[in-house]
Amino acid sequence: xxxxxxxxxxTQQDIRRxxxxxxxxxxxxxxxxxxxxxxxxTTSTLTRLAYAYDYRLFFDYLQKENPDFADLNISLIGxxxxxxxxxxDIEGFQDYLGQxxxxxxxxxxxxxxxxxRKLCSLRSLFDYLFKTGRIPANIATLVSLPKLHExxxxxxxYDEMTRMLDSAESGEGLTSRxxxxxxxxxxxxxxxxxxxxxxxxxxxxxxxxxxxxxDFEENAFQVTRKGGNQAILYYPDQVGDALKRYLAxxxxxxxxxxxxxxxxxxxxxxxxxxRAVENLVKKYAMVAAPLKKRLSPHKLRSxxxxxxxxxxxxxxxxxxVLGHSDVNTTRRHYAAxxxxxxxxxxxxxxxxxRKK
Numbered sequence: 001x002x003x004x005x006x007x008x009x010x011t012q013q014d015i016r017r018x019x020x021x022x023x024x025x026x027x028x029x030x031x032x033x034x035x036x037x038x039x040x041x042t043t044s045t046l047t048r049l050a051y052a053y054d055y056r057l058f059f060d061y062l063q064k065e066n067p068d069f070a071d072l073n074i075s076l077i078g079x080x081x082x083x084x085x086x087x088x089d090i091e092g093f094q095d096y097l098g099q100x101x102x103x104x105x106x107x108x109x110x111x112x113x114x115x116x117r118k119l120c121s122l123r124s125l126f127d128y129l130f131k132t133g134r135i136p137a138n139i140a141t142l143v144s145l146p147k148l149h150e151x152x153x154x155x156x157x158y159d160e161m162t163r164m165l166d167s168a169e170s171g172e173g174l175t176s177r178x179x180x181x182x183x184x185x186x187x188x189x190x191x192x193x194x195x196x197x198x199x200x201x202x203x204x205x206x207x208x209x210x211x212x213x214x215d216f217e218e219n220a221f222q223v224t225r226k227g228g229n230q231a232i233l234y235y236p237d238q239v240g241d242a243l244k245r246y247l248a249x250x251x252x253x254x255x256x257x258x259x260x261x262x263x264x265x266x267x268x269x270x271x272x273x274x275r276a277v278e279n280l281v282k283k284y285a286m287v288a289a290p291l292k293k294r295l296s297p298h299k300l301r302s303x304x305x306x307x308x309x310x311x312x313x314x315x316x317x318x319x320x321v322l323g324h325s326d327v328n329t330t331r332r333h334y335a336a337x338x339x340x341x342x343x344x345x346x347x348x349x350x351x352x353x354r355k356k
Contacts, residue, residue, distance in 0.1 A: 009208040009210070010228065013045075017046060020049060021036065026075060028074065028075065029076075035128045035129075036051070038128060051121050051125070054122070055121065055125065090140055113148060115146050119143065127140070154302065155303040156289060156295070156303045161288070162288075163289075165193060174283070185267065189280055190242050191245070194239045196281070196297055196303075197300055199233050199304065201223060207273060207274055208224055209221055210262060214263065219235050219236070219237065226325075254269065255269050255270070301322070
């Protein structure tokens with residue numbers, strides 16, 4: 001058998017997503033396939049897959065709610081039928097996204113951000129159809145996007161970080177079943193939590209790290225960022241110490257074929273998944289900060305970003321380390337802390353008493 005080089009994690013993910021995208025395309029109008037091909041060089045497989053799910057949901061809605069589409073085979077819908085879609089249809093879809101049942105009868109609810117993303121997906125499709133002359137107008141632009149309300153950054157304070165790490169290390173605060181699992185995974189879990197808190201890494205980047213990506217002499221590792229770009233992240237000594245303790249155990253594990261180079265392994269000896277990491281963070285967060293219900297890997301990333309900004313005041317450094325392509329994204333999230341400092345200054349201003 002000829003030698004076949006190992007396929008890296010990102011490529012494996014792209015292969016799976018591409019196959020799933022092809023399956024979904026068979027359920028969608030041919031125009032969607034043309035759109036995916038048109039944007040293939042400017043979007044990731046993950047983005048196109050998200051588009052496909054959004055389009056399937058939209059056409060399912062049309063079949064349910066618009067009599068003109070009720071008896072049509074969605075996969076055979078042509079440009080003439082697409083031109084029949086109205087702004088009213090999209091407005092109805094926007095309302096529908098607030099609460100609906102999936103094909104598996106699961107109840108789904110979308111918040112502002114989820115609705116916004118799905119409507120933007122439709123705008124992209126109809127903009128392509130209009131610009132290529134396949135429909136007479138981009139009616140999706142006639143529908144206003146929902147207004148997004150600013151949410152406070154949810155993050156851990158110093159004591160909460162300490163409790164989270166203590167729980168991961170000792171199992172304190174966990175159920176008996178969780179403690180039994182923790183005895184097998186404590187070193188790994190502490191290393192993962194410290195990676196988030198010490199580097200601001202994304203969960204998708206963390207699960208893709210290989211053993212060969214880590215340089216202990218430089219306290220650095222390589223990650224694949226959004227868009228496929230490679231970047232080097234540096235970590236503090238405490239993260240390095242945790243990684244070394246975990247690797248002492250990792251070396252005793254015989255990974256399954258195809259997972260030999262994965263840094264973080266599951267108990268099934270496979271590369272750990274994003275879902276597993278999300279559940280891991282949620283488990284320890286419930287012990288450390290039970291009133292903060294929505295803690296996730298992204299919130300640990302926010303904790304790192306907040307701490308870095310408070311220590312340095314350098315928004316460009318925060319943007320660079322977090323991998324934000326636009327510093328305005330970083331500023332929207334973290335510059336509000338400077339406003340709070342200004343408010344504190346106003347509250348502490350010393351002024352002479354004046355007669356009222």
